[in-house]
Amino acid sequence: xxxxxxxxxxxxxxxxxxxxxxxxxxxxxxxxxxxxxxxxxxxxxxxxxxxxxxxxxxxxxxxxxxxxxxxxxxxxxxxxxxxxxxxxxxxxxxxxxxxxxxxxxxxxxxxxxxxxxxxxxxxxxxxxxxxxxxxxxxxxxxxxxxxxxxxxxxxxxxxxxxxxxxxxxxxxxxxxxxxxxxxxxxxxxxxxxxxxxxxxxxxxxxxxxxxxxxxxxxxxxxxxxxxxxxxxxxxxxxxxxxxxxxxxxxxxxxxxxxxxxxxxxxxxxxxxxxxxxxxxxxxxxxxxxxxxxxxxxxxxxxxxxxxxxxxxxxxxxxxxxxxxxxxxxxxxx
Ligand code: DAS
Numbered sequence: 059x060x061x062x063x064x065x066x067x068x069x070x071x072x073x074x075x076x077x078x079x080x081x082x083x084x085x086x087x088x089x090x091x092x093x094x095x096x097x098x099x100x101x102x103x104x105x106x107x108x109x110x111x112x113x114x115x116x117x118x119x120x121x122x123x124x125x126x127x128x129x130x131x132x133x134x135x136x137x138x139x140x141x142x143x144x145x146x147x148x149x150x151x152x153x154x155x156x157x158x159x160x161x162x163x164x165x166x167x168x169x170x171x172x173x174x175x176x177x178x179x180x181x182x183x184x185x186x187x188x189x190x191x192x193x194x195x196x197x198x199x200x201x202x203x204x205x206x207x208x209x210x211x212x213x214x215x216x217x218x219x220x221x222x223x224x225x226x227x228x229x230x231x232x233x234x235x236x237x238x239x240x241x242x243x244x245x246x247x248x249x250x251x252x253x254x255x256x257x258x259x260x261x262x263x264x265x266x267x268x269x270x271x272x273x274x275x276x277x278x279x280x281x282x283x284x285x286x287x288x289x290x291x292x293x294x295x296x297x298x299x300x301x302x303x304x305x306x307x308x309x310x311x312x313x314x315x316x317x318x319x320x321x322x323x324x325x326x327x328x329x330x331x332x333x334x335x336x337x338x339x340x341x342x343x344x345x346x347x348x349x350x351x352x353x354x355x356x357x358x359x360x361x362x363x364x365x366x367x368x369x370x371x372x373x374x375x376x377x378x379x380x381x382x383x384x385x386x387x388x389x390x391x
Contacts, residue, residue: 065147065203067110068140071096072118074154076191078183089183091121103192110203122154127276130164141171148174148202155179155228162223163369166212166262170269174207177214181236190234197247204252211262219243222258227363240340260391268373276372277302281364284308290321302375303331307364312336312343335359335367355381360388
């Protein structure tokens, strides 16, 4: 891209609160989601035309709580095709916030390009007082248009902060600062200028083993959430549902109640991979720490939260079946 021309950015609209509509300006919880077309959302932010040439595509119009493997694979395919086009300098995806962190991580692990890809949503619909969508989207465009964003993996921008797709998690039901990373944001966007202070250390995009391959289908991986008095029946039911792996969102550092150990070992004996994760939301679950993973042939999640570990494991299972190789994936990505 020559410095004299504005970058060409493609914005893919998928729905969510950023495309919502409330009956009144005080509706910040009860409003219609996924109704405003992406073209209209952009028209209402004229400052964007000053920083980029914009094309839009309405690829979906639905709440991200409905996203599954089909939507992830479709988005990856479309974005990959756009990134191959020499005329496209970057891509922005507007997305519901509920599973935005999962989609962002999936793309972070599977896109084969150094061009900026930014995922953005909003916690309030555009009709609400102090709506956050317009500035979030403007900041996403700034990032996608900036050469500084290249080769940093998929970025999520929210509430002025730039997050790595690997680390970011939606961590509030309503606050504007709903997106957080356990190690902090990579940087900020302020008044149309991105400032980066950190880089993701783990493998992504062009250095990820999945970025070069076609992926047509993802295996089923389920999550079982631990609690006091949790029933082993939850594991048995999940195992019967036909999953290839179960992520057990265990208590604390990956502790497994005595009752549950047998059920998880039984599932493993039936060929289902078992991953010990934690429901705490941050920190490491160490292999052979709270449980003898080597003896049970289980996996330990390292530091990923259960719902993002699920994305990583679905991809890992497209390549590997051996416990050792799957464990290496958790340590590398
Ligand atoms: N329904 C939610 C979603 O699409 C709303 C949101 O965008 O926050 O994820």
